[in-house]
Amino acid sequence: MINLAQKVGEALSARGLKVATAESCTGGWVAQAVTSVAGSSEWFECGFVSYSNTAKQRMLGVEAEVLERSGAVSEPVVAQMAEGALRNSDADIAVAISGIAGPGGGSEDKPVGTVWLAWAIAGHPTVTCLSFFSGDRDAIRQQAVEQALEGVLAYLPR
Template identity: 75%
Template sequence: MEALAKQVGEALKNAGLTAATAESCTGGWVAQAITAVAGSSQWFVGGYVSYSNDAKQKMLGVKPETLEAHGAVSESVVVEMAEGALRNTGADISVSISGIAGPDGGSEDKPVGTVWFAWAVRGRPTVSCLSFFHGDRESVRRQAVEQALEGLMAYLPV
């Protein structure tokens, strides 16, 4: 994870771009991984930990009707989260994450390990994906952080 965060930082710095995060189930872990890299203030604008639905609405502009229709762990919500982070921070790229890390909270439709991601890039369509991770809470969260960082690398507009 450390090497991946450094790689993201180098790519952003070399491209003269900035990033932001909007996290739910990872609780700020992506932002922590990014800011663990020395000099990250040159390319990391900031992050949001929007754990509750109310925070998603107030901090990121997620629409109440989106949450009502799809639930917090959904493609529609992570897209609105990523776009809200991009809009609010002025960053060039953002990543958002919402999922069910467990051990409780899962359902038949959305079992523990279900995690939605979105990456918003200024001037481009937002990209999203759904992943299913296995393991305990720590493992699910770690895998989500790694995928978020990998996505930042994949979708950098360079």
């Protein structure tokens, strides 16, 4: 994962851009991965760990009615998380993650391993992705972190 975070750093540095994170189920793991890279202060702006719905509302501006209607693990919530991280920072791109890492908390509609990701890029439409990861709690969270970083690389403006 360090190699992937290093690639993200190189890509951001080459463009003079900064990234912010908005994390729920990963608990700051994306921020930890990128700050493991020496020199990340050049391209990492900040991270928001918003585990509770209240924190998502207060820190990132996620709308209460959207949380009520769609649930925390949903496309509209993760999009608002990414957009809130972008709005509340000096970053150029923000990545957000909300999911069910288990072992409990899953349902028929949203089983354990369900993870929504979003990337908000200044001046571009927000991109979202629904993934279904497998394994134990750590494996699900690790896969989400890797996909978050891969998405930053994929969606960076050229």
